[in-house]
Amino acid sequence: MSYLYWESVPTRWNDNDGYGHMNNVVHYEMMDTVANTWLIREAGFDPFHGETIGMCVASRCEYKAEARFPEVIRVGLRIGRLGTSSVxxxxxxxxxxxxxxxAHGDFTHVFVDRRTRRPVPITGRMREAMEKLVVAS
Structure with a gap:
């Protein structure tokens, strides 16, 4: 799979579970962290004060190999689908x-108005940045 944005994320001591490998929930934390880091840095997203917020409406992960502390994980990001208000x-x-x-997975954000929680179109700088990460499936 080709990814257009990459981040390195170090594992932490507490990421290991009782089986001696990185617990499955940590995979989701890394995916969420990298996507939101990209949104803030590259797309101008302001999760704390902006008029819109991204709500996760679906997520999935498939595990292929174990990871454990201490290890640095390279996380690749791309966009498989960009809709009017969802990605x-x-x-x-x-x-x-x-x-x-x-591991590989996906999750879907629907962007909504912070107050009403109703979907809003993805526009401007955010849409332009997202379009740069879209890949054909």
């Missing part, structure tokens, strides 16, 4: 080499 992020977690797949 589906596709995310891959890889070993530091950027090749060996640990």
């Amino acid at each position: 589906r992020y596709e995310i891959g977690l890889h070993r530091a080499d950027g090749e060996t797949l640990i």
Whole structure:
């Protein structure tokens, strides 16, 4: 899979579970962190004061290999679908080499008005930034 944006995320001591590997919930935390970091840095998203917020309406993850502390995970991000008010992020977690797949998944944000929680169109800088990450499935 080709990803157009990459972040390195170090594992933490408490990411390991009783089985000695990274707990499954940490994979979702990494995906969410990288997508929101990208939104803030590249798309001008303000999750704390902006008029719109992104609500997660669906998520999925498939696990391919174990990871554990101490390890740096390379997280790739792309957009598989960009709608009027929704976006589906596709995310891959890889070993530091950027090749060996640990897990891949996706989650969908619907952007809504902060007060009314009604869907709003993705426009302006955010839409322009998202269009740069769209890949054909």
